[in-house]
Structure formats: structure tokens, C-alpha cells
Amino acid sequence: MTDLSRGFDPIPLDCKLFLFDMGNVVVKNITMLDAIAEQYHLDKEEFFQDYRHYDFPLMEGEVSSDQYWQHIQHVFGVSVEGNPFYDAFHPVFNGEIVDLIKKLRTKGYRVVCASNTFASHWQKLEAMGALAIFDAVYASHVLGISKPSKQFFKAILDAEKVSANHAYFVDDFKENVESARALGLASLCYASSAELHDAFIAFI
Numbered sequence: 001m002t003d004l005s006r007g008f009d010p011i012p013l014d015c016k017l018f019l020f021d022m023g024n025v026v027v028k029n030i031t032m033l034d035a036i037a038e039q040y041h042l043d044k045e046e047f048f049q050d051y052r053h054y055d056f057p058l059m060e061g062e063v064s065s066d067q068y069w070q071h072i073q074h075v076f077g078v079s080v081e082g083n084p085f086y087d088a089f090h091p092v093f094n095g096e097i098v099d100l101i102k103k104l105r106t107k108g109y110r111v112v113c114a115s116n117t118f119a120s121h122w123q124k125l126e127a128m129g130a131l132a133i134f135d136a137v138y139a140s141h142v143l144g145i146s147k148p149s150k151q152f153f154k155a156i157l158d159a160e161k162v163s164a165n166h167a168y169f170v171d172d173f174k175e176n177v178e179s180a181r182a183l184g185l186a187s188l189c190y191a192s193s194a195e196l197h198d199a200f201i202a203f204i
Contacts, residue, residue: 007189007191007195008187008188008189008195008199009168009181009186009188010186010199011168011186011199011200011202011203012166012167012168014166015109015166015167015168016109016110016162017109017110017111017157017160017162017166017168018109018110018112018167018168018170019111019112019113019114019167019168019169019170020101020111020112020113020114020134020169020170020171021113021114021115021116021170021172021176021190022115022117023091023117023172024173024190025094025097025170025171025172025190026094026101026113026130026133027091027092027093027094027125027130028091028092028093028094029090029092030091030121032084032085032088032090033047033051035088036084036088039084039088040072040076040078040084041078042076042078046076050072050075054068054071056146059116059118059140059141059146060141060144061118061119061140061141061142061144064119065083065085065086065118065119065120066083068085069083069084085118085120085121086123086124089120091121091124091125091130093128093130096193096196097170097196098133100200100204101133101134103203104204105135107203109203110136111134111135112134112135112136112137112138113131113136113137113139114138114147114152114153114156114171115137115138115139116146116147116176117139117140117141118140122141136159136160138155138156138159140152143155143156147173147175147176147179148173148175148176148178148179149179150179150182150183153169153180153183153185154183157185164183164184164185165184165186167185168185168186168187168188169185169186169187169188170187171187171188171189171190172189172190173189174189177189
């Protein structure tokens with residue numbers, strides 16, 4: 001039963017799998033659009049509005065970074081060097097989540113990453129060791145589908161051969177958590193250290 005006052009569900013006693021989002025959960029400092037707009041002297045409102053049309057196609061692998069920057073050059077009349085998605089992306093580890101994942105794995109639980117991302121960011125996350133802290137990683141641009149689609153969660157649960165009622169999901173985005181819960185996947189909408197501690201107190 002979801003405790004809406006606290007924003008998290010109880011973790012199943014027979015939990016076999018934990019799924020963690022990456023951005024704003026395992027790593028922080030993930031914003032890069034402001035820096036890109038400033039670098040290329042773009043009107044932020046126009047740039048952000050245009051980007052919203054490409055956010056999900058990028059995350060689902062339908063549009064490559066190269067294709068997107070060619071589009072930006074054409075629409076905004078700027079010359080783009082390199083891959084700004086990679087160059088302006090400077091994530092840092094969120095220690096409390098990384099420590100929690102390590103503790104869960106030490107106790108024998110299987111922990112996987114369930115992330116909306118795209119190839120440019122995934123490359124940098126891999127280089128910094130963020131993927132190595134998991135037993136397995138599932139990225140939207142590889143799966144070809146993204147959160148909050150229920151199919152995103154189904155694809156991971158099927159690959160792991162675990163039913164939704166034996167798994168637990170942690171994400172910072174309310175819409176993703178609501179979709180997971182609708183599938184029967186107990187979840188925590190990660191917003192504070194206090195709630196994280198309360199949700200996992202019996203497991204750490």
C-alpha cells in the first residue's frame with residue numbers, strides 16, 4: 001500500500017531486484033542546456049522549446065547527437081563544434097545513493113540501473129565508473145523505449161526474470177514513479193535523505 005504522505009512504498013520483504021534511476025539519483029549536476037545556450041549565444045527560451053521536441057527521440061535512440069546538432073546548426077545558424085551533449089555534461093556521484101547500492105549488493109541483492117538517457121551521456125557515465133556500480137544497466141536509448149512508459153519497466157523485469165511485486169524502483173521523477181506503481185512496482189520518489197533512510201532502514 002502506497003504511503004502518499006511519505007512518498008514511498010514499503011519494500012517487499014521478498015524483494016529480489018532493486019532498480020535505480022541514474023540522473024538526479026545516482027549522479028547529480030546533470031543539467032547542460034543552459035551552458036550550451038550560453039556557449040553558442042542561443043536564446044534560451046527558443047532553444048529549450050526546440051529541444052523539447054527532441055528529448056524523447058534522443059533518449060529512445062531515434063535521433064543521434066550528430067543529427068540533433070546538424071538540426072541546431074540549420075535552425076539557429078550557428079557552427080557547433082564537437083558534441084556539446086558530451087562536453088557540457090559534468091555529472092558527479094551522489095554519495096548516499098552510491099553507498100546504499102554498495103550495501104545492497106554486499107547483502108546479496110541484485111541492483112540494476114533503469115535510466116532515461118542517450119548515448120553521449122552514457123559514454124561519460126561509463127567513463128566515470130557510474131555503470132560499474134550496478135549488476136546490470138538498462139538505458140532507454142538501447143532499449144528503444146523510455147520512462148514513463150510501462151513497457152520500459154516490463155522490458156527490464158522480463159530481462160531480469162523478476163515479477164513486479166518482487167522488485168523496488170527508485171526515481172526522482174513523479175510521473176515515472178506513478179507509472180511504475182501502476183504496474184505493481186513498489187517505488188520511492190527520491191526527494192530527500194530522510195525519506196531514503198526511512199524507506200531502506202530495514203535493508204541497511
